[in-house]
Amino acid sequence: xxxxxxxxxxxxxxxxxxxxxxxxxxxxxxxxxxxxxxxxxxxxxxxxxxxxxxxxxxxxxxxxxxxxxxxxxxxxxxxxxxxxxxxxxxxxxxxxxxxxxxxxxxxxxxxxxxxxxxxxxxxxxxxxxxxxxxxxxxxxxxxxxxxxxxxxxxxxxxxxxxxxxxxxxxxxxxxxxxxxxxxxxxxxxxxxxxxxxxxxxxxxxxxxxxxxxxxxxxxxxxxxxxxxxxxxxxxxxxxxxxxxxxxxxxxxxxxxxxxxxxxxxxxxxxxxxxxxxxxxxxxxxxxxxxxxxxxxxxxxxxxxxxxxxxxxxxxxxxxxxxxxxxxxxxxxxxxxxxxxxxxxxxxxxxxxxxxxxxxxxxxxxxxxxxxxxxxxxxxxxxxxxxxxxxxxxxxxxxxxxxxxxxxxxxxxxxxxxxxxxxxxxxxxxxxxxxxxxxxxxxxxxxxxxxxxxxxxxxxxxxxxxxxxxxxxxxxxxxxxxxxxxxxxxxxxxxxxxxxxxxxxxxxxxxxxxxxxxxxxxxxxxxxxxxxxxxxxxxxxxxxxxxxxxxxxxxxxxxxxxxxxxxxxxxxxx
RNA sequence: CGGGGUGUGGCGCAGUUGGUAGCGCGCUUGCUUUGGGAGCAAGAAGCCCCCAGUUCGAGUCUGGGCACCCCGACCA
Numbered sequence: 001x002x003x004x005x006x007x008x009x010x011x012x013x014x015x016x017x018x019x020x021x022x023x024x025x026x027x028x029x030x031x032x033x034x035x036x037x038x039x040x041x042x043x044x045x046x047x048x049x050x051x052x053x054x055x056x057x058x059x060x061x062x063x064x065x066x067x068x069x070x071x072x073x074x075x076x077x078x079x080x081x082x083x084x085x086x087x088x089x090x091x092x093x094x095x096x097x098x099x100x101x102x103x104x105x106x107x108x109x110x111x112x113x114x115x116x117x118x119x120x121x122x123x124x125x126x127x128x129x130x131x132x133x134x135x136x137x138x139x140x141x142x143x144x145x146x147x148x149x150x151x152x153x154x155x156x157x158x159x160x161x162x163x164x165x166x167x168x169x170x171x172x173x174x175x176x177x178x179x180x181x182x183x184x185x186x187x188x189x190x191x192x193x194x195x196x197x198x199x200x201x202x203x204x205x206x207x208x209x210x211x212x213x214x215x216x217x218x219x220x221x222x223x224x225x226x227x228x229x230x231x232x233x234x235x236x237x238x239x240x241x242x243x244x245x246x247x248x249x250x251x252x253x254x255x256x257x258x259x260x261x262x263x264x265x266x267x268x269x270x271x272x273x274x275x276x277x278x279x280x281x282x283x284x285x286x287x288x289x290x291x292x293x294x295x296x297x298x299x300x301x302x303x304x305x306x307x308x309x310x311x312x313x314x315x316x317x318x319x320x321x322x323x324x325x326x327x328x329x330x331x332x333x334x335x336x337x338x339x340x341x342x343x344x345x346x347x348x349x350x351x352x353x354x355x356x357x358x359x360x361x362x363x364x365x366x367x368x369x370x371x372x373x374x375x376x377x378x379x380x381x382x383x384x385x386x387x388x389x390x391x392x393x394x395x396x397x398x399x400x401x402x403x404x405x406x407x408x409x410x411x412x413x414x415x416x417x418x419x420x421x422x423x424x425x426x427x428x429x430x431x432x433x434x435x436x437x438x439x440x441x442x443x444x445x446x447x448x449x450x451x452x453x454x455x456x457x458x459x460x461x462x463x464x465x466x467x468x469x470x471x472x473x474x475x476x477x478x479x480x481x482x483x484x485x486x487x488x489x490x491x492x493x494x495x496x497x498x499x500x501x502x503x504x505x506x507x508x509x510x511x512x513x514x515x516x517x518x519x520x521x522x523x524x525x526x527x528x529x530x531x532x533x534x535x536x537x538x539x540x541x542x543x544x545x546x547x548x549x550x551x552x553x554x555x556x557x558x559x560x561x562x563x564x565x566x567x568x569x570x571x572x573x
Numbered sequence: 574c575g576g577g578g579u580g581u582g583g584c585g586c587a588g589u590u591g592g593u594a595g596c597g598c599g600c601u602u603g604c605u606u607u608g609g610g611a612g613c614a615a616g617a618a619g620c621c622c623c624c625a626g627u628u629c630g631a632g633u634c635u636g637g638g639c640a641c642c643c644c645g646a647c648c649a
Contacts (some may be wrong), residue, residue: 012598012610013585017642037641092648103620109649143574143647151648157642198649207649407649440647457609510609517609528608538608 001468003503004516008045009033010515020216022450023148025459029519038145038153045519046446048467050156053422053445054135056187056464057158064180066131066160073111073137077103079112082116083418092151094139106139109435111415114161118433125165128423128433129173135442147216149443150403156443162436165425165436167412167492170434174410177438181210184440189462190448192405195221198234198301209407210440211402212448221402222384226395234301235379238388238397242293243273245352250334255363259329261294264363269353269415271295276347276367278332278356281319283312283340287323289333291343291375293353296382306342306379324358331356333363334372341373403448406440459520460542463566470500470559471521475509475528482496484549485537485552486527497542498558517542521568523559 009030017034017399018024026032031046042050058068077095080086086093086105094106107113114132123128138157145152153346162173178194185192197209209232211221222236223229231237258267265272275294280287281303288307292298304310317328323339324331328374347353350474351368369375386399415421416432446465453460463469472490476482483504490502501521503512509528516524526538539548539558550558557568 009583010610011584013648016579016585019643034641087599111649140648146643146647159649209649404649437649473608477607508607508609508611510611511606513608514610526608530608 001501003471003501006501007043008515008519009043010518012514020147020451021152021454022150022447025450025454025520026148026447027460028466030063031458032149036050038142038151040149040152040154040443045467047445049461049465050442050466052465053188053241054156054158057135057184057386057440057442060180060184060187061133063328064131064176064185066133066162066180067296068134068400069132069568070134071107071110071117071437073107073139074111074114075105075107075543077105079116080105081511083112083115083415087555091143092141094141107136108138108140108264109135109157109437110134110136110159110440111161111411111435111540115419115421115433115435116413117478118161118416118435119419120133122163122421122433124423125425129162129164129169131160131162131173131176133158133438149447150216151218152443157441158440162438163416163421163433164435165423165431167433170410170436172413174408174436177408178208181408181438181440183569185210185405185445186443187464188449189453189464192444193221193223193230193400193402195223196231196235198232198305205410205412206406209404210321210406210408212382212405212452213400213403214448216451217401217403219404220399222397222399223388224390224393224395224397227390227393228395229390229392233384233399234299235305236384236397237391238384239391240346240388242346242379243352245274245350247368248352248363250366250368250372252357252359253363253365254361255330256361258361258363259327262377264354266295267365268365270354270365274334274354276350276353278355280315280323280331281312281361282315282319283307284309286314286401287315287319289339289341290381291333291341291347291355291373292382293344293346296344296346297437298381301381302379302381306377308382321430324356326356326358329356330360330362332359332367334365334367334375337374341368341375341398342381343375343378345371345378346376346382353375384490400473403444403451404441405444405448407438407439411435411437422467432536443472457514458518461520461522463522463563466499466520468499468521468562470498470523470525471501471503471516471519472525472527473503473509473512473516475526477506480529480534482527482529486531487527489525489527489537489552489555492556493559497562498559523562525555525559 011028014024015027018027030043033041035041075087093108102233135158142153164170164173192210192212195209195211197207220233222231256383258264261272261275272295273293277292277294279290290303320328347369354363354365354366357364384446387396390397413432421433422430450459474486475484493500524540536549563568
């Protein structure tokens with residue numbers, strides 16, 4: 001490509017809307033443009049990068065035995081109603097009507113569509129296993145798009161779905177995807193880590209997320225530097241011991257205007273760990289108490305797992321009053337019958353505890369969980385905090401912010417049962433497909449590469465995803481020796497199958513250097529009259545600024561040498 | 574959905590006590606320049622987010638919308 005003909009609208013100044021480096025640099029380098037909140041146009045330079053990422057994903061998916069297909073982004077409501085997610089997705093799903101007023105969804109994900117395909121065409125265990133994937137635009141009406149291309153309402157996802165005859169088969173399919181993801185992110189030059197994760201709305205028996213550490217990340221992960229344990233805080237556990245308090249009589253104490261844990265502790269002179277936070281939720285229309293220790297925070301994703309339903313919310317102050325006869329800050333399950341109680345594991349066997357008396361301005365002390373509260377289930381409900389001992393090895397945990405790049409799920413039979421995607425097994429019995437689903441956010445991959453690989457001048461692309469591998473900065477005007485040499489190098493390198501951008505614009509050298517650095521093209525060839533007088537051109541690496549002066553006829557070989565080092569690394573992650 | 578902020582040439586911004594708009598970058602033309610975002614000169618380009626209202630007169634004041642950004646809530 002000749003830069004003089006290219007559409008690469010670079011900007012000298014940072015656009016006001018961008019906070020993150022990757023967002024700023026994508027805008028400044030002319031990769032993307034925002035159309036409206038959470039919706040971006042992908043301009044030629046950006047699209048080339050996304051295509052490179054997609055090609056790496058494609059190669060590794062194919063290598064892992066998955067087959068690419070392409071599903072509709074538009075799907076009728078009925079199929080979503082079959083799985084129940086027409087309602088579960090709520091406002092996050094974009095919905096449209098056709099001319100006959102029939103409801104459609106712009107798909108936020110494709111489990112239902114793939115399962116529908118599978119049930120129509122997969123009839124026998126002989127057809128299994130299968131793994132189908134696509135790279136497709138997903139629509140999600142995020143309540144708050146942000147951080148450029150990281151959280152958007154319209155994005156490209158590689159989503160793959162495996163279909164197996166049993167759990168053992170799923171384990172194999174899942175592992176293949178897990179390995180493929182390692183290769184994909186390694187080839188993209190990303191430093192990442194893997195965490196155990198929550199399955200959320202997807203359902204299923206287990207999942208892991210591929211994460212990139214970043215202060216701008218929206219996920220928090222607990223990581224153990226000692227043993228390598230890593231988990232999203234949504235599911236992270238620790239080996240925290242609860243202090244034991246002496247058995248005591250259940251006593252009502254006056255606590256005027258003392259509502260918060262801090263106020264009550266200060267007033268009664270007890271540690272926060274001696275309190276029980278009694279949180280009232282409404283789950284599927286029914287009140288539920290969720291209990292955690294006073295110094296703990298409730299983890300709502302763990303609550304979701306414990307409840308087995310995503311349809312819950314904190315009770316309103318009015319509901320609290322109606323159900324407990326007291327206001328928020330003075331409630332507990334003690335003495336209230338007929339309401340389901342879930343308690344955190346840290347409260348198991350606890351005694352001598354303090355919580356609300358269900359009477360305004362009063363608390364109860366001496367609560368013994370076993371004696372005074374009918375706990376239906378003890379479950380892990382608390383949020384892990386930094387410095388707590390690792391669940392595996394006991395060493396202190398670190399909590400780090402991270403961006404989720406990919407997610408692998410063992411779905412099991414949730415969708416195949418809901419949509420009746422059955423096959424006939426070897427013994428003649430009909431069984432639901434055992435499924436897995438595996439996603440990668442394409443734009444996020446590119447954004448994370450920039451986050452991890454840039455400097456003050458701009459992006460530093462790894463060769464594997466660079467929009468062009470080489471930029472020739474032709475420093476003299478047309479008709480000069482520089483132009484002649486540039487032109488011939490341009491042709492020669494393209495014949496050698498390099499992707500080359502020839503900067504033949506009528507601009508001064510400094511201007512071209514700035515643009516070359518900003519756009520992050522890994523190798524720049526400076527063709528200037530100055531060095532040509534010595535019969536040389538300069539090859540400059542973006543990454544480390546290293547310069548090689550070579551004769552024009554040596555350029556191709558030198559670049560082949562430089563690129564082979566990076567394109568075929570000896571060490572795989 | 575709660576809190577905060579911003580809407581003025583393509584981009585970044587200024588705009589006084591209300592008097593129909595300016596700066597830098599970019600763009601066009603010409604001359605000079607040519608190894609890290611050049612200089613000079615001459616130009617083009619703005620429904621001042623929208624709708625009402627106050628006023629002789631509104632970018633500016635009042636009311637109501639809308640959009641976008643940030644923090645939180647939310648989020649495979």
